[in-house]
Amino acid sequence: MSDGAGGGRRSPVLGSLGMPDSIRARVLVTLREAMVAGELEPGAIYSAPALAQRLGVSATPVREAMMELTREGLVETLRHRGYRVVALGDVALEEILQIRELVEVPTVGRVAALATAAQVEALRPLADRIDATAAAGELQAFVAADTTFHTEVLAIAGNERLVEEVRRLRGMSRLLGLQKLHEEGRLAATICEHHELLDLLAAADAPGAEAWMRRHLQHVRDIWSGRGDAVSEPADRGTVGAG
The missing domain is CATH 1.10.10.10 (Winged helix-like DNA-binding domain superfamily/Winged helix DNA-binding domain)
Structure with a gap:
């Protein structure tokens, strides 16, 4: 279509306004x-x-x-x-967690079957950052690293809509007990061993990855209910997480 000034194409208008x-x-x-x-x-x-x-x-x-x-x-x-x-009640939080289990557990199993060695290794620095920010008590940086880690793991399955829905549900649940753990200096003691999940993905262990995610989400429940201050036994590594 001509722009009436020499026959060239029109410059786009939509998207030209507002903040970057x-x-x-x-x-x-x-x-x-x-x-x-x-x-x-x-x-x-x-x-x-x-x-x-x-x-x-x-x-x-x-x-x-x-x-x-x-x-x-x-x-x-x-x-x-x-x-x-918005403040959500216990019923709403439990419903959100049930949806997350239905979505995240099988998706992590699928990721275990699909992930390449390079994709898994690319997530190692994020797992390190989760540990480092928890140990330093940097709560917001910890939440950012934890969210990025979990959504990037799920993204390997190739469903962008699923990733965005999980991101939304994580935001709605908000881990109401996490702030208390942080204030009491016990955040690092409750952190899940995210490298264990990466080891399971690297080994293409779908059942193991799914079991890890179930445990992880169960400890989200524990944080909500005030039981998140318990540190897991050494034989049960990877069972405490932030969400």
């Missing part, structure tokens, strides 16, 4: 991680300008991020007041 994608994406990731880590508390109300000031950005990308988080079910918009972080 990188800023919007960083704000969204940061706010989601803060909710998972408990820094933005369930039931609390936050304004876009106040959050923008803390993040060092304008209010526009914060509002856009909050709109996305509202669609994900993480926050609700309060007219003329701001945004309230």
Whole structure:
């Protein structure tokens, strides 16, 4: 189609407005991680300008991020007041965990059958980072590393929609007991041995990987219920996790 000025193609219009994608994406990731880590508390109300000031950005990308988080079910918009972080009850949390089990357990088994040695080894630095941030008490960095690790493992199965749904469900569950463990200095003692999962994937041990994921999700339940402070016995490695 001619643009009426020499017959050339029109320049695209859609997508030319608004904040750069990188800023919007960083704000969204940061706010989601803060909710998972408990820094933005369930039931609390936050304004876009106040959050923008803390993040060092304008209010526009914060509002856009909050709109996305509202669609994900993480926050609700309060007219003329701001945004309230949604507080989920025990029933809702259990339902989320049941869905995660139905999705993540068989998918990890499939990943064990599909993963190449290179793909597994590429995840080793992330597993190291989970351990390092937990030991240092860097809760938000730990949550980010843990989320990235698990979603990248699932991504090997090749289903992007599944990965995004798991990311959303993890955000909704938010590991309500994790902040307490962090405050009491017991986060590192409850960390799952993520390298064990990678060893199972490298060995193409689908049943072993699925069993690992079941144990991992069970300990998410334990964290919710306040039992997450128990450290597993040496013979039961890999059974305590962050989500």
